[in-house]
Amino acid sequence: MASLSKVAELLLGADNVEILTHHYPDGDTLGSAYALCLMLRSLGKRARVLTSGTPARKYEFLKKGVEPQEFERKFVVSVDVAAPSLLGENQQEYEDIIDLCIDHHGTNSICAKQSYIDANAAATGEIIYELSKEMGIGLTREMASCIYTGISTDTGCFRYSNTTACTHLIAAELMAVTPDWHVINTEMFEVKTKEKLALEKMVYKTLEYSCDGKCALIYTTLEMQEAAGITDDEMEGLASIPRQIEGVLLGITMREKEDGTFKISVRSNKDVSASDFCLRFGGGGHKAAAGCTIKGDLESVKKQLLSAACEML
């Protein structure tokens, strides 16, 4: 693994940089990517972000001031992408040509020329922050907003166990540069559309417990999505519902996709590993938050999940 100073050196020597995010892009992959893009541009380099899938509307502000740039890519960086399959639509074209992989997932399986994986970082945004120091770049308001977003979304606003004293110290510094941090938190954690509320009402009805109340499962179907009038990019955040329930160790959220699969999000409490659970279905992630994809109809996928859950608990 490369050192942080090696990473800084590589980036300082690079140009025409293409930055890749993971698919279903979240605040950390997008915030890290746009912050890095702005950092490189501040040095007069050409750089752009290539996402997989359309980012949710609420993340659009991260692009502010990042005008599109046309160039022939010479250096490819992935940020916050834990596995080749998570490159989504960009996997085939990019998985074998990544020059630098920057990530905070300990399970990272990307094959890049150079990798910098810091599993102690609460968010990839923290690494990007450290990198800005290492590269001697003074953070602008926009860069700070991007990094703050990455850190705050990946830590549940400093709530989750991945938060460290270091995370708080970085937040204190970022707040001095971006007065927008509070607006960001409101947008990321508070605002709910009326359609989202309508969907949540329906989701509550699907809630079922199993394994003596230690597992809770909810689901959404395409039909429910349509009835609520909700767009794909607003579907985030449901996964925290089943885990919140007292006594639940494994919270499973199933989301029907258009291609006949279910996207499964798993959240766990105490010593239960969501990541181990998802590995059984070819997925992965962190100990407390992981995911996988399963093909099949609602009842059969649910049965597989519940039987695996009760086996594990």
Next chain:
Amino acid sequence: MASLSKVAELLLGADNVEILTHHYPDGDTLGSAYALCLMLRSLGKRARVLTSGTPARKYEFLKKGVEPQEFERKFVVSVDVAAPSLLGENQQEYEDIIDLCIDHHGTNSICAKQSYIDANAAATGEIIYELSKEMGIGLTREMASCIYTGISTDTGCFRYSNTTACTHLIAAELMAVTPDWHVINTEMFEVKTKEKLALEKMVYKTLEYSCDGKCALIYTTLEMQEAAGITDDEMEGLASIPRQIEGVLLGITMREKEDGTFKISVRSNKDVSASDFCLRFGGGGHKAAAGCTIKGDLESVKKQLLSAACEML
């Protein structure tokens, strides 16, 4: 107003200290009170906490290691109590004999011999932290847990606009002393009983919009509480539901009480002042979060609230 060093001096010279919290005690008033109690006891003084109303079960851990002490009170301190009426059942006996008032509500109207009000502190817990430094007391794990709880609950876990860089720096220090911070966050912000979920389902049905969608109102009745099988101490947290909705500037939550009144919690967005709104009904609080109590039946109280809301918006 007294200086922090004056406050430290007063407390260092005091003994037999009775510490008062506000009624419907929350994480900040309880965390601050128990931390201060432990601090005074660590100096060999006698001190105890007198709450108004039974604290919610989830706050019970704050009492850990604070054994009851019998003594004749010689010094009375109120923490996080913004107004005499908020002393609840202790108002009559105590409102005129408070020696020291420590608070972070700018609107504080307690008449005490000495007062220390720091409206820039995100939580009274922050003041207690500064006070520990001023008094030369090294924080124990229990004290740090109490203070962390106060700060994290009053800032929505570092999410709300009252959070400052200083709040983050204090959190970073507290985390080094209490490894429990993450468990505290889970208990404070995540865990929901099955009964609470059942109530929320019902509450979603009461949601109504007014003033062109700028005001949203929800309510709970004693009947709903009984149907959900929920205890009084689990009723917290509903107030954030109406404010979260896109476009809502004033979110009102009505809760029917046994004495024929409704406890009203108001949360506001952008430039709208929840505190100004509640002042109309004899209540008060912060700009973004305030409360009041109104006597009457559901429909008439609702009508008063909605008409005041539309007048204000």
